[in-house]
Amino acid sequence: MLLLLFTLVLFTSSFTPTAMGKIGKPGCRTQCGNLTIQYPFGIDKGCSMDESFDLTCNLTTTPPKLFIGSGNIEIYNISGPEMKISNSIGFRCYNESGYATYELIAWTNLETTPFSFSQKNKFTVIGCDDSALITGRNGIDFTSGCLGLCSKASDVPIGYCSGNGCCQTSIPKGLKFYNVSLGSFNNHEKVHSFNPCGFAFLGEEESFTFGGVPDLSDMDLDVKIDNSLRIVVDWVIGGKRNCTQAMECKGNSFCEDEETGGYRCICNDGYEGNPYLDPGCEDINECEDKSNIRCYGICTNTPGSYNCTCLKGYTGDGKIKDDCRPDAKDSKFPVVLFSVALVFGLLAILSGITGIFLGVRKRKLIRLREKFFEQNGGVFMKQKLKATGASEAVTMFTTEQLRKATDNYSEERIVGRGGYGVVYKGFLPDKRVVAIKKSKLVDGSQSEQFINEVLILTQIIHRNVVKLLGCCLEEEVPVLVYEFISNNTLFYHIHHKPGGMSWLSWENRLRVAAEAAGALAYLHSQATMPIIHRDVKSANILLDENYTTKISDFGASRLVPLDHDQVTTLVQGTLGYLDPEYFHTSQLTDKSDVYSFGMVLAELVTGKKPLCASRNNEEKNLATYFIKSMKENRFFQVVDPRVLREGSLEQLQAIAGLIKRCLDLLGENRPTMREVAMELEGLRKFTTHPWVQQQTSEESRSLMLEVEQSDLYAVPLMSYSTNEWESYSGITEMEFQENEPR
Known part of the structure; x- marks a missing residue:
């Protein structure tokens, strides 16, 4: 660690005005105002390593200003491998009637420069009714977002971003371009009195402090941010080249590769100067x-x-x-003997101190684990298990077992990150492969509820629900242990393979949908206590080695008492899948899961993501685009070509009607998950008849021909009631119950 710090300090010092050696090429200016420009950068022709390192010094201003290349991105500070540049702030302001009066889009492009945005920056959204997406590229496309919400001024904190009025998120390393788009849920009509505008921007995290309500009320906040907050950028040499191809590093220096591409030259220990100019770094006296x-x-x-x-x-x-x-040449004192005795004495003292330290540390660790065990509800769980005689229902894992299973929670064992924890792949001593999830902190006052929910989840036995095997309560946060599902998520199979996976046929899509719907119906109506998942999405639908569906991630789930049909909760879920009615009322019902599952069905049928900033405005939100396409009889334009090729006209009409009902804005108009599962099982049963398969093939060819010839569709989409569907599909609720996995 000390060596790393020394190297960083030495590297920074080699690029300061006080460093020894040359600053720039002979005859080249090295000063612009109060900024010193050092090679490989230059402000005169031929003074930089290449054109990508050219800078422009505008002498018409007082003091002079420095810019990247010939553009308008101003440089405010140069310090070693970092620079601070001007900001770009996106904002949108509304009047009291909810109409947008001012709007500006934020973006910055460094793709033709050696710069990339530092991870010292954070993407920040300020507003009580605002969402924002940041998209960009760092070798691959990148998309992230942030949501600022609050209903009254008294809820807004000062000095930090908590999500109430201010939200922050990180960016990946190596990002060279970004674009920001702002949105609003109610156009600030409900919060206009103290928050007329929403703002989104990228900037140095350490230099930004949220001012609370005064910032929310300030319509000129963009000017304040532009004057005070800078973007930090890193720079490297060589672009896609590495040290093995580098020729720039001069004497007494070495080359260091950057993980995102390119490299830098660094002076050796004991030397300083400019490692890119002859004679290189010079010895420090x-x-x-x-x-x-x-x-x-x-x-x-x-x-x-x-x-x-x-x-x-x-x-x-x-x-x-x-x-x-x-000198002790004439001394008769036995120096060697004294030295040996002193060394052994010091070793004995050191060994004793080490033993005492380790013993104290071990006792502290034991007491800390006991504290966490009690804090996380371990005592309450033992009492419940003893009272119910169900001690074998939950396996209580120790900290040592899970740390050993995950190689001490190694980064290499991480298989997933979510809003409710990090998931590791673990190997138990009995050779079982498990998924170990470190949850977020649990409120001590809710530990009893948490334990009750764990006990109920361990009793869920359904072939399409990931089995909860047990937990560990000796860590600061509860750790849950699930069976490991090996074949990735449904989201991956739909979106991460060009053209889809070979197994993802229409028949298999129907099977996966029916299995997932049956599992959710089981949770809603047949579990010991009804369970609302609250975060249904394709990323939480796993597939095992046989492509059997497994519903996972109950981190946001809520148990519903048998005498209640709805629960008031803090809104949680995933944008794109979140039930609009639940978002606006905070009233959680089983119909909220139905809406989210409708979005999963839309993904399966269309092959499109629920939200995608790269699509045009009409298609960004899949739910609204899907419903609009149905109303305009353009449904078959959004269907995945393979689904259109393999599914029959009646099947596509039926599932389109089912999706439309699931996505109804009023929860009471949506079907139950049991009704959804029955309809999907009916569609599956319908595909098994030989005459249907023959008819399907003929209709698919006809439908594909029609799609190729015309963009207009006059075929009305059908919508079935439960009784009509039973008549059409030949499956009844009794048959559904008999065929449902237990």
């Missing part, structure tokens, strides 16, 4: 400035280092204070 070294004798400079010896007539180590002593 440490003896001239003893404030940075330790020498209590005679200092002698050496290349890259120094020697320190005691004065004549003294022996010892001149780098250690008071270690130089008069």
